[in-house]
Amino acid sequence: MTPSARVSAAIEILGVTFGQRRPLAEALKDWGIAHRFAGSKDRAAIANLAFDALRVRASSAYAMGSDEPRALLIGALHDLRGLDVAGMEALFSGERFAPEPLNDAERARIGAWLLEGAPDHIAGNYPDWLAPSLGAAFGADAVEEGRALATRAPVDLRVNVLKGARDKARKLLEHLEPEPTPLSPYGLRIAVGSDGRGPSMLAETAYVKGLVEVQDEGSQIAALLAAAKSGEQVLDLCAGGGGKTLALAAQMDNRGQIYAHDSDGRRLTPIFDRLERSGARNVQTRPPRGQVDVLADLAGRCDLVFVDAPCTGTGVWRRHPDAKWRMRPGALETRRREQEEVLANAVRFVKPGGRIVYVTCSILIEENEAQAKSFLEQHPNFTAVPAEQMAKAAGLPDLARFASAHGPGLRLSPRTAGTDGFYVAVLMAKE
Template sequence: MIPAAHISAAIEILGALAERRRPVADVLKDWGAAHRFAGSKDRAAIASLVFDALRKSASAQWVMGADTPRATMLGALREARGLDAASIAAFCTGERHAPPPLSDDERTRLGTTTLDGAPDHVRGDYPEWLADRFAAAFGDRAAAEGAALAARAPVDLRVNILKGSREQALAKLAHLDPAPTPLSPIGLRIEVGQGRGPALPAETAYVKGFVEPQDEASQLASLLCAAAPGEQVLDLCAGGGGKALALAGQMHNRGQLYAYDADGRRLMPIHERLERAGARNIQVRQPRGKADVLADLEGRCDLVLIDAPCTGVGTWRRHPDAKWRLAPGALELRLKEQAALLAQAARYVKPGGRLAYVTCSLLREENEDQVAGFVGQGFEALSAAETTEAAGLPELARFASPHGAGLRFSPASSGTDGFYVCVMRRAK
């Protein structure tokens, strides 16, 4: 396929996404199945265009003065790829499956329209219904924070310290040109630009368990829990096990870590990952109907981690379609789930033990406001300085939240995904 045909295909896929709120991965898969002639490189190029259009939908549509799939794609070629009107026109010839030629209005808009005077949600490429919430979280930096969430993310890897050091992992992956992550002492970063990321399943270092894909902020969230060898730890929302594996490394396989998730299906990938990582102190607790499979842990845990279900605002760099599928009702549902999890988790924390509350959201309602509504019920929130000192990462105290307890990380402030971390201690 020629590059212009990639653009036509991307416009078609954007149209399918507009018809139904479906994950973009599903729509791309369906398109590939219906167009078998498209090779893997073609599909990758088309997916990249679609993701760029989703990242920059609001600004692209502002530039073009329309919200059609074609307008979104044309505007994104300028806003996401930096192409000028002449370069975009060169792709739009109407020949050999290329998009139809630009209209006079399209050419004018691509050449002259700017984002000057556009509202923050347009300049930051986030949904308009979140404008007030972004303003509450970021103030006059709302547009800049949104724009950073609309950028491409690098590939971050966590070094499995049960298998080796970061220096050894750097050597094993030297052909991918990794660099140490700026904040996490156990992270590697691979910049991918507009290309595809590395095929990790084909990398020996991954297959042998030396590295795991994990954003740097997620690594920091695990490190700030300060899990120690010999402790009793419960990961209450373990999912696929990313943070549980990180905690097992910090514990050097000593003590006991219980991995639980209310949705047993989400836990299934953890078993293979445990074996690959060499994590031997993790006990997976699957839900079993109405049975209380965590009853024996009440009041026994040194640390309980809640990696809370949330809106996922902080992961928009990696899942740009999610921000346009997010609805206000989803936020209200998440807030109720988070409050219930905090109440549940408190049962398992022993006197003097710690409760770590983590989200990949940047909304105050899901973060500082949740903690403020919970502390005082036998728990106190540790200061950013206390949390970072305990983890041996005192330099991270500069990411203390300005809105209350906890620490905030974001693409604009820390170069990571958006995460919130708050560690609380139970009274003795």
């Protein structure tokens, strides 16, 4: 497919997404099935164009005077890929499979690109109803934080120390030019290209053999702050696909025991292949079984209960830019109730002197510091571990600079840490 044809396809797919209120990934999949002539590179390029349009949807619509897919594509090509009018006209030629040529109004708006005086949620590219929450979390930096969340994320890898050291992985992947991550001692980072594409790891020897796993550096840090030790009894209460379970197993050097559970057994499905690839031998999966209490034997026995809580996912907008526009106000309250329930459940399994590590991939105070404070008020036998102590326990004292200004715990964001948005609090049970 020509670059112009790819732009036309992205405009078409965005139209389906908006018209049917569907996740972009579903619309992309259906388009690929209906257009089998499109190769893998074509499909990846089209997906990146569509996702870029959603990254800067609000500012593009404001500058272009329209929220139509064509206007959003033009805005993204200008804002994220640096195309001027001349560069845009080469794509919008009206020739075979190309979008119709630019009109005078579009040329004028590209040339002027006026965002002065735009409201914060427009300049920062986030939903207007979330503006008060982002303002509370970031103050005068809310727009810059929003812009950082609208950028493309790199490909971050976690080196599995059960299989080898970071230098070994870096050498095996040197053709991808990975660089060590600045915060995680086990991370490697691969930059995406100007078209937004990153490498596929599925055929890489280092990945196939379990030496590396795809995992954002922020997620790696969250697992490291749990400070899991060899010989401990650990419950990963919301294990999902097992990314943090595997990181904890590596920290524990395969000693002790990790119990991986999720209330939705389907979410655990990927963990089995990942465990086999990783060489982790100290993980037991505990999927739900109807009304059976599959965790009853762990009551009061765990040194660490890791709670990767359900959340709005506002911290991972770089990777799921369509999610921020599909999110509705009611979703926040739903997630808050789920977080309260899972934290209350976690208490059952912690032994005296043990700890709950509460993690979200959210940037909102309502899901983070406010939840930690509420938990501590309801459970006076728990205390919050200070951020400096959390960082030292993880062997990464420099992380203390990410201490939250809004309450207990640490918070990371693309702007401050170069990672996805994460919140981590350690809640210690008294002896």
